[in-house]
Amino acid sequence: RHGARRSRLLTAAGAGLLLAPLAAACGSGGSGGSGAIKIGVPAPLSGDSASAGQDILAAAKVAAAEINQAGGVDGRTVQIVQADDQCSAQQGAQAAQKLLNSGVVAVAGGYCSGAAVPAIPIYGRRNVPFVMDASTNPSLTDTGKGKVFRTCGRDDNQGVVAAKFMTGELRARRIALLHDNTTYAKGLADATANSLKQVGGQVVYEDALQPGQSDYSPVLTKIASTRPDVLYFTGYFAEAGLLMKQRKQLGLKFTLMGGDATTDSTVLKTAGAAADGYIATTAPLAKDLPAAGKFVSAYKAANGADPGPFSVYEYDAVKVIAKAIDDAGSTEGPDITEALHKIKDFAGITGPITFDAKGDRTDPLYITVRVRGGAFTAYKKLDKSGATWVDAKAS
Structure with missing residues (x-):
């Protein structure tokens, strides 16, 4: 062409x-x-x-x-x-x-x-x-x-997908947002919060953790006290793996999700079996x-x-x-x-x-992936109407 x-x-x-x-x-x-x-x-x-x-x-x-x-x-x-x-x-x-x-x-x-x-x-x-x-x-x-x-x-593209997935596919109403105060993570948390307002989600918690720590149990316990249906973590994979592991150790029942910076395979080694079922918003996987x-x-x-x-x-x-x-x-x-x-x-x-006037890619695609059998696999995506969730591998 x-x-x-x-x-x-x-x-x-x-x-x-x-x-x-x-x-x-x-x-x-x-x-x-x-x-x-x-x-x-x-x-x-x-x-x-x-x-x-x-x-x-x-x-x-x-x-x-x-x-x-x-x-x-x-x-x-x-x-x-x-x-x-x-x-x-x-x-x-x-x-x-x-x-x-x-x-x-x-x-x-x-x-x-x-x-x-x-x-x-x-x-x-x-x-x-x-x-x-x-x-x-x-x-x-x-x-x-x-x-x-x-x-x-862009994060405002991803935030829309995250908000729609949590309130639509997961039927969550109470959402906790956790970031790490980095430019990326704070931006994605803010974009998701704005999108949640549009789709009827209630943000019951929004705060930052300190990157590089080894124990996030106090943070998770504080979040649990707000009774969220879902915790959406918008930071990076090093902390995400610990959150998965420590959430399981504490026996917390809310769903844990993350943004695209949590999908590095290193997170699976950190979390081990606690990663099973973890969901993230991200771009399509290379293998798909x-x-x-x-x-x-x-x-x-x-x-x-x-x-x-x-x-x-x-x-x-x-x-x-x-x-x-x-x-x-x-x-x-x-x-x-x-x-x-x-x-x-x-x-x-x-x-x-194709790039728009600002340099952004037109029509970027975000999907959700889920950890199954120790690997990230394609899970759900919005259909062309933007209203219905379908298999992410569907054409």
Whole structure:
């Protein structure tokens, strides 16, 4: 659909991919440039969210290797340059500066909204476009001046789905909201609270826990005293696993749900059997995406493990940047940004990708997943009417 010249960007190279070179390469600039085209990947490569960050980096390498094996972009190879943002504001700013100093022409990544907040103006001042794979706080594109994009959805998209699922499918009326005061978690909690008002849910508790603790029993006991039908936790997977485990130890009966940052497989190791039945709102799983089969095979061949929940959005972020560079015939930031805004229905493995004027993806899809047999499995999604819950694997 993108023409013969573009098809090389979409061609899967199969499972035997070579990883994109990480050695330094010279050159960037306009269509007459030479050397590797550098795409930056900021992600939490250390700290509590390291498993998610390493997953994102691995996906970027698979995408770059596929592009390179198919001939590169205008004959130039794509090189992935990584930077550890540690999921923090301070490191997010430092990672952004590091990537700019290395000569990246675009950036694909951003697992944590809190790390993305200070990075966005740093990239913006250099006119380097930033395509985010998992940073879902609405303010990021609202204030991104058209230079920030997402292959994922926004928290206000996810909050609607969470509210409708809890009040509709679960028939809950009393909902407790727990976050961790991070930009992402607070944003998703607020978006969910706003959506609950529209669908008749009552928020009986909304507060934050302190990340990095080992015992959340006092928090859970306090929440239980408000008699919620559901507790929706909007923070990250490290704390989610402990909440699952300690909720079971305390014998609490309310349903525990979480947002998309709780779906990393690490949570299953932390919680053990207590994870069974846990439900989360998230994007569709890689294994259930019809167009992602070759990516999943390539990822497993390169990494010896299944891809995580945000890997497919990072893969698409790298691919859509390469498409924009190819369309623009340039590696100048303003040209790439303009080309990204012009892209319509790019054939991503997560579905067709089109960006609105702010840089948000049009028609993002959120579903619910449930833990069964020690793994996250697709559970329910809204049908096209937006009113009825159906099997998430239904076409």
